[in-house]
Amino acid sequence: MNKIVIKFFISTISIAFFWGLESGFTQRNGYELIKSIIFASSFFIVLTKKYKQYILWISTFLLISMIILYLLWQIQLSDLLGSIGFGMFFIFILSYLPDLVRIGFVKDK
């Protein structure tokens, strides 16, 4: 229980980190804060590990949507979904850092 609280606390703080990294704490097109919250939530989920795979599925879905919207010339929307998808994917891959540091790769379970 305690661990969950700590992870939740860290993830909440990470909203500020992601918002800063996204737009320097400013709202330009209104999505920056929402994206930061999504990234922080993804971060929380990969920390808890249980639903980690869902992040990969969601990000894959978003990246595929990005391609479809791109092909339909909906670049802004494509970028919006793609950047969220890529951010989640990035967080997902970075969640394997402990494995990489420990043995240099991820063991197939």
Added chain:
Amino acid sequence: MKSINIFKNNFPQFFIFLLVSLFLTISWFRSGYIYGGGDVGLQVYNPIRILELVSYIWWEATGPGSPTPQGLTALPFNYFFSGLKLIGFSPLMLQSTLFFLILFAMGTGMYLLILFLFNENHKKYALLAGLFYIFNPYMMIQVWHRFVHSTFFISAALPFLMIYWLKWVRNRKPQSLLIFLIINLISLYGFGTIAYILTLWSFLLLITIPEIIFPWGGLKNARRVSLLFFVGFLFWILTNIWWLLPIFKIAPSFLSEQHSNEQTLATIYTLGYQTVLPYSLQMINPFYLFSQLDFGSSYLHIFLRIIPWIFVAVIFVGIIKGLFNPKSAKWSIVYLLVLVLSKGVASPFGYFYVLGMKYFFPLGVLRNPFEKMGVLLPVVSSIVLVIGTKIIFDFFKVKTNIKLANLVLLTAFGLIFSFCWPMFTGQIFGKFDKPEFVDVPKSYSEADQWIKADYSSDLHQNPGKILHLPLTKGESIDYSWEHGYSGLESSALFFTSAPSISHGFNLAQVDNALTSLYQAFHKSFVSPDTILRLLNDFNVKYIVLHKDVKLQGGEFYDPKQTEEKLNSLEYLTPPKRFGDLVIYKISDKFFRPKISLTNKFVLLSPPDNPSLWPWILAGDRTLITDLSKNGEIEKASNAFIFPKKSFSYEEASPSSAISLINQLLINPNYDNLWLSSLLNLKTIYRANNEIQGEQLNDKLISASKKILKIARSIFVDNKIFSLSELDDYAEEMKQILSSNSAVLSFYAKDKTISNIFQVHLYLLKAIAKKTPVGGNSAARAADDLKKNLVSNNFISENYAEGEIPVLFEKTVLKFEIPKDSNYELLLTHSSKENLYQERYEKMVVLVDGKLNNLTLNKKENVTSLGVFFLSKGTHEIDLPIRYSDNLLSNKQEDVKIESIKDKLGYFEDKISYVTGQDRYKVSFSAKVEKGSGFYIQLVQDTDSRGSNNQVNYQVNEFISQPSGQDFRDYSFPLPDLRLTTKDAAVRFLASSPDGGNLVSSSMLIRNLQVRRFSDEEVFLQDFGKTEPDMPSSGHISINQKTPTFYEGRIQISEPAFVIFSESYHPGWKLSLQKENKEYISNTHFLANLYANAWYINEAGNYNFKLEFEPQNIVNYGFIIAIISYIALVLYSLIVSFKKEKV
């Protein structure tokens, strides 16, 4: 031996890369022309000339000279290519050889890298990776099409550099480090783009860290790898110090003059829209591919837009599945990090670039991350693509059979390579249907030969320069040659006989002087004597008139007019013609040497914009500017002091300010009208992605609303306001005006903002008077605001503050007075005096706020306003703004404009008596009956058409105004007309922006006026000096040894200035020897607004040496580099000797 083995073992693959490179080269050069233009110009046209240039960090050949230390990086390449040129290679052979070598190196480099990273069994995948490295969207668009040669070299060298760097950090073999450094030396040209230093070392760091942490091998390993990284870096610094040190010593000040922080941020934001993920993942640049359609419209087809996603998908498989393999896991992380670095500010996680550039100016070199860091993308993509391909291939192999798997593999890669079809057909340089072929006319080499023959005897003893007209202010030019030419101005390459003054340098001081030189041939008020004086000041010996220059955009005067003028100048010899080139020579008796002596001079405090008046006023006296302010003014026969800063604004009268404030207080709906200029600016900033401007504008709007809110609560609601609200407001204003003054001066150019600030001041004063509580805070806020407005040049120091101003519309001039003296205030004559009905006999002038009613006294060239005693320091003089009569031909009262259905309604009125650079104020009343506003355009005969065939108007602004409201008054200045504009008009369009669709609109215009600002220049003349000039009685002999070293003898019978007609730079040092004693002259001045001068205060006979001192750094650097190489070679030999012994 080992390399022979590598060659033997991989011969078929190498042969494939050879064939591919050969095929591409033949395809690209089958027409028999070289390619050129753009930012690069003609790098292979004359490598011997470039070698001469880049051997020195002072580029004399691009007159009047500039420090270009980054040119040193081109030394190895041009040394090699000069050799090829000497054995008879033509420019075509040189360029095709270069491109072939680059292509071959790209393919083989990536092939060997994959074999090194994985293993020898990966030959099939390594071959595919090598081909993918050649044929991918990034290489096609960003490398070959962009045509930046430094990128060619970096992208060809990166795989090799990676191999030997990883060998070094893994095996600690000094031979690997030595080979790494030799590859670096061969590809040194790449670092001509300074940003690639950062790119290379960021990448080496990125690939070294995994050697430590994936997996963590303990502290010992971490220390070992870190030490190897440090040693490698140190050797890199030592072996490259000969070009690194000059760059970092000279370039920062040079670059900060060329690019401001605000420009850098605006650029990175704008480019961020081109590097959003959907584009950067595919490694495409939408600007060239989709907007400009440089590769044709086929790329709009869905088939071609799908193809890149094939390799993106394979890469993502590689990233995920690669994590499970010890050899490939680290590359997943490296790929993701490189992608984040390459896409710049685009979401996600892009703001770190903005932070870096805001607080660390040198990071500005990465203002185009997709170009500078993006060059790493093909490298990491190729690696991860191999991982993904192998996984997919193995999957198919298991699930189906090897034949089908091979078929899928070949089809997929065939499709991926087919995306780059313009590479195969040779349509990647320029537009796909109009390749950027360059065929330099023969007349250029003939003209150069003629000058060389005419001049050779004199070259070192009496150096002079070639002035090329028209003279471009920028660095690029368009020629109407057989295949055209558009790109870097390259006269210095065509004309090898003497330095060429042929383009600007993006440095205000030199560019202003060059602009004056060019304009002198076309301004009626400039006499032939003044033109000769300018030619002498710039050390011009020959003039080459280019009649083949394209005259688009109003930047150039018609060469025919220039020719007429040149033909009329008696001191020029009769012209010599070579094709479209006409050559004039200054007769020997009128030519002034590059280094000369004078004791006839005037002290000049220069104007902050191009002006011919200093030269006209000085006559035959040299213009000396005392940059170090060391008191030499005492020796001047005269001094001209031009304003250090000038600006114009409209001062609010108390009655109009109070009536506006009353309206604002009563009617909250009036806020947006009052702030309409800021609200309009917001849309413009947003459209241009100028985020800093937008943020500043938002703050201004927010602060304005805050002060109104406070005022309303006091004056309308009769409440006591909260002090914290006032503090909030004061803090916001402080942020706007103090903390970011550079941003403010960059963005808040619109002087209507001055009116808004003045309302703030009035409101604060009124609040201070009205409330006992908080009155002091309001008064303090008002004082702070006024102080900041004065220092930011929004209002005059003598702002009337609640009283009726003496001058409502005024020009404020700030002078820096060098010493206590009497000064005469002078006005140069207006070029169109007859347009001004109001002829001044008297003028009200404020000198440091003191009212003076002055009587004007006309003299030759100037009008005197009187004499004042001014003490040393800053002084402010305010003059009334003078407007001409209304210059519109149609003076009708009301004009109705209507746009219905497909018919765009507009009204255009021609401005009379137009000449280039005129400045106007437009004023009118407008009422919108239907629609949301209207457009105003400034139309000129010099307006050019863009690539999309749209006209590039200098002013094309949408003014937002709701329909149904009464007439609204507008009044604002227009920007200066282009240099050569002869016809201009203002145009109103009844239209609103709606994604290109025409919206039915209707409007009325009333009281339309366009009035010209008077173009007199104002300056002060030191009135106290009466001592006559002493005749010059000196002699100088010169021997130019190199572009950075001169020596000779000076004989002077009295103190004199030595004038050196190269661009001013503190690195130039004059040393004198007399009777075995050496004197280093520390009195270095700016001469003739761009050149160097030193004062010799003792008569006598001297030997002199004049040297560009930073060149010595290069010489010392060479010694250090050679010693470092030798040390490393010796160490390598010792290590291999020991190994053999073991």
